[in-house]
Amino acid sequence: MNILDELESKSIYVIREAYAQFKKLALLWSIGKDSTTLLWLARKAFFGKLPFPLLHIDTSYKFPEIYDFRDKYSKEFGLRLIISQNEEALAAGMGPEASDKLACCNALKTQALKMTIAREKFEALLLGIRRDEHGIRAKERYFSPRDSEFKWNYKDQPPELWDQFKSSADDQTHLRVHPLLHWTEIDIWRYIQRENIPVCPLYFAKNGKRYRSIGCHTCCGPIDSQADTIDKIVEELETTTTAERAGRAQDKESAYTMQKLRALGYM
Amino acid sequence: MYKEKLKFVIVGHVDHGKSTLIGRLFFDTNSLPAEKIAEIEKISKELGRDVEFAFMMDHLQEERDQGITIDTAQAFFHTDKRDYVIIDAPGHVEFTKNMITGASQAEAAVLIVDVAEGVREQTRRHAYLLSMLGIKQIAVVINKMDRVKFSKQRFEEVTDDVLKFCDSIGIKPMQILPISAKEGDNVATRSSHMDWHAGATFLEMLDKFTVPSKPADKPMRFPIQDVYKIGDKRILVGRVESGTICRGQDVVFLPSASRSKIQSIEQFMKPPLKSASAGESIGVTLENSLFVERGQIACAADSQPQITDSFKASLFWMSRQPMTADEKLLIKCATQEIAIKGCKIHRRIDSSSLEIIEEEAAELRNNEIAELTITTKAPIVVERFYDFPELGRFVAVRGHDIVAGGIITP
Numbered sequence: 001m002n003i004l005d006e007l008e009s010k011s012i013y014v015i016r017e018a019y020a021q022f023k024k025l026a027l028l029w030s031i032g033k034d035s036t037t038l039l040w041l042a043r044k045a046f047f048g049k050l051p052f053p054l055l056h057i058d059t060s061y062k063f064p065e066i067y068d069f070r071d072k073y074s075k076e077f078g079l080r081l082i083i084s085q086n087e088e089a090l091a092a093g094m095g096p097e098a099s100d101k102l103a104c105c106n107a108l109k110t111q112a113l114k115m116t117i118a119r120e121k122f123e124a125l126l127l128g129i130r131r132d133e134h135g136i137r138a139k140e141r142y143f144s145p146r147d148s149e150f151k152w153n154y155k156d157q158p159p160e161l162w163d164q165f166k167s168s169a170d171d172q173t174h175l176r177v178h179p180l181l182h183w184t185e186i187d188i189w190r191y192i193q194r195e196n197i198p199v200c201p202l203y204f205a206k207n208g209k210r211y212r213s214i215g216c217h218t219c220c221g222p223i224d225s226q227a228d229t230i231d232k233i234v235e236e237l238e239t240t241t242t243a244e245r246a247g248r249a250q251d252k253e254s255a256y257t258m259q260k261l262r263a264l265g266y267m
Numbered sequence: 268m269y270k271e272k273l274k275f276v277i278v279g280h281v282d283h284g285k286s287t288l289i290g291r292l293f294f295d296t297n298s299l300p301a302e303k304i305a306e307i308e309k310i311s312k313e314l315g316r317d318v319e320f321a322f323m324m325d326h327l328q329e330e331r332d333q334g335i336t337i338d339t340a341q342a343f344f345h346t347d348k349r350d351y352v353i354i355d356a357p358g359h360v361e362f363t364k365n366m367i368t369g370a371s372q373a374e375a376a377v378l379i380v381d382v383a384e385g386v387r388e389q390t391r392r393h394a395y396l397l398s399m400l401g402i403k404q405i406a407v408v409i410n411k412m413d414r415v416k417f418s419k420q421r422f423e424e425v426t427d428d429v430l431k432f433c434d435s436i437g438i439k440p441m442q443i444l445p446i447s448a449k450e451g452d453n454v455a456t457r458s459s460h461m462d463w464h465a466g467a468t469f470l471e472m473l474d475k476f477t478v479p480s481k482p483a484d485k486p487m488r489f490p491i492q493d494v495y496k497i498g499d500k501r502i503l504v505g506r507v508e509s510g511t512i513c514r515g516q517d518v519v520f521l522p523s524a525s526r527s528k529i530q531s532i533e534q535f536m537k538p539p540l541k542s543a544s545a546g547e548s549i550g551v552t553l554e555n556s557l558f559v560e561r562g563q564i565a566c567a568a569d570s571q572p573q574i575t576d577s578f579k580a581s582l583f584w585m586s587r588q589p590m591t592a593d594e595k596l597l598i599k600c601a602t603q604e605i606a607i608k609g610c611k612i613h614r615r616i617d618s619s620s621l622e623i624i625e626e627e628a629a630e631l632r633n634n635e636i637a638e639l640t641i642t643t644k645a646p647i648v649v650e651r652f653y654d655f656p657e658l659g660r661f662v663a664v665r666g667h668d669i670v671a672g673g674i675i676t677p
């Protein structure tokens with residue numbers, strides 16, 4: 001087994017553990033490279049027949065390329081896709097300009113997700129977060145419980161050893177399951193390269209700019225780059241010294257914004 | 268094309284410099300993005316301190332304000348030789364379960380000791396836990412040499428203590444290195460203050476660890492994780508924990524002892540495999556239509572593990588609410604989940620001093636070790652930890668929570 005095989009095997013193990021425990025499961029698909037890789041791994045884990053739906057939390061501020069990619073591949077892969085919006089907040093004019101960015105993320109992502117979990121009665125969610133994305137994420141567990149308020153009790157996380165994880169949640173909680181926790185950004189790209197996984201075109205350089213991390217067009221900035229193929233992206237990442245999320249507005253507001261967001265259940 | 272990867276953990280008593288060492292290593296090898304350095308400098312200044320290299324790992328506000336690691340974290344590092352996953356563990360006794368969470372993912376460990384303080388309570392507890400987790404490659408660093416003016420004599424005194432203690436629990440450190448994590452001496456570059464020490468730097472030392480190989484040549488064990496019905500196939504999924512599973516192989520499912528033959532090893536969108544080895548998550552179909560479910564272990568028919576409802580173990584308890592000997596806990600060992608009928612706690616042991624607290628005890632408290640006999644309600648497939656770690660280790664679960672980790676002893 002090479003490094004990519006090992007990463008893959010561990011992720012598939014975690015995905016199957018999650019499904020063995022939770023039948024009311026969903027995969028949170030942001031349409032970015034990580035959750036698309038997660039989707040790829042889940043399709044492998046279940047031999048192409050995903051036994052649970054995908055969930056897209058749609059803030060309505062996503063790039064058009066994201067919507068196109070979502071619609072194309074959900075059809076091509078035959079996926080069951082739930083699209084959720086916080087319609088009330090959107091109707092009331094919520095947006096990154098209308099309010100501070102934290103409140104916007106909270107209303108359009110976290111609240112929308114809360115409403116969906118309550119409606120669909122999900123017991124657990126698969127999320128494509130990685131430890132190398134942020135110092136706070138470096139402290140995550142594979143199976144991470146949240147209370148009904150979505151609070152992440154980061155000061156008292158459950159022990160996790162020998163691939164034994166926190167077991168079934170009671171009524172008050174759901175579990176966040178993180179099968180990609182041990183991957184790095186470059187691992188993801190090498191795997192995309194090896195497996196030929198389709199990714200959203202925003203990642204590829206156009207006129208000297210590309211996105212390294214995608215989300216809402218209002219809060220994501222592109223980086224300077226000439227990397228217009230997967231091979232060139234891998235090459236670029238082998239030498240870069242800037243952080244992946246450098247283009248993200250939320251991470252800049254204060255040193256602890258990410259911690260606060262995560263404690264509140266932000267994904 | 269890809270470099271090999273090694274995961275190691277840094278353990279030791281609270282404040283002995285684990286997080287600082289990791290931060291310093293990243294700083295001195297230019298492994299941090301500029302904005303991360305700026306953030307660490309800014310927060311250190313706001314708190315009125317020198318640059319705290321530990322803030323690279325200590326990312327929670329509570330950790331930084333109090334200068335203590337609460338939860339384990341991982342960072343990715345690389346040398347020319349290989350990629351590393353560095354696992355930082357909290358030293359405080361309160362967070363021992365977080366240390367175990369981190370250390371259980373490691374293949375090697377660095378035990379750090381503050382030269383001014385010497386071996387302390389958590390130095391010993393962590394070292395014991397490393398041996399319980401089966402981590403064999405251990406290096407020792409003697410830190411804060413700047414606090415004793417880089418004294419060779421003090422280094423040797425502390426080294427002596429550490430070695431004596433390690434010897435008493437069967438640990439043989441592969442290297443001992445004097446450093447100052449804060450000042451950077453012997454971290455990424457050789458110190459000019461310790462000419463009396465001829466050894467490597469911390470950075471060079473890392474490359475001397477070896478990456479343990481997967482147990483591919485042991486007897487085959489394939490714990491069943493789940494059974495999926497895909498089209499007209501029933502696919503048994505799981506991870507090969509040891510050995511190699513092959514198409515056409517005769518297997519026996521334990522504990523039921525039913526037999527079958529592997530018909531195919533399936534992959535999605537790819538042709539079936541001829542064989543799969545330790546570490547691979549796979550799916551197989553069988554030649555006959557045997558009923559198999561999660562928790563059964565497929566084994567090579569010619570080399571089978573033990574099936575029992577009673578076994579000896581060492582257990583580390585990690586919940587504030589004590590365990591009672593007659594408590595109805597659940598055991599999880601690989602994919603098996605078996606209820607405990609009862610336990611006989613032969614000895615209660617202090618996990619730091621390793622002294623016996625009580626013989627024939629009725630309960631076990633937080634951070635204590637028990638040597639005990641566990642009786643289960645149903646048969647369980649086990650191996651001795653030191654021969655076969657994959658089936659020789661288990662967790663105990665109370666309600667929804669993991670409350671102990673254990674290893675099966677002779």
Ligand SMILES: Nc1nc2c(ncn2[C@@H]2O[C@H](COP(=O)(O)OP(=O)(O)OP(=O)(O)O)[C@@H](O)[C@H]2O)c(=O)[nH]1
Binds near residue numbers: 321447
């Ligand atoms: N003088 C001196 N101080 C050091 C050295 N290494 C670490 N320190 C200081 O010791 C204190 C504790 O360091 P940490 O790195 O947080 O210790 P730790 O082992 O990670 O602590 P926990 O994670 O809470 O167990 C900090 O204030 C460091 O600046 C050193 O080599 N010399």
Ligand SMILES: [Mg+2]
Binds near residue numbers: 285287335336355358
């Ligand atoms: Mg620390």
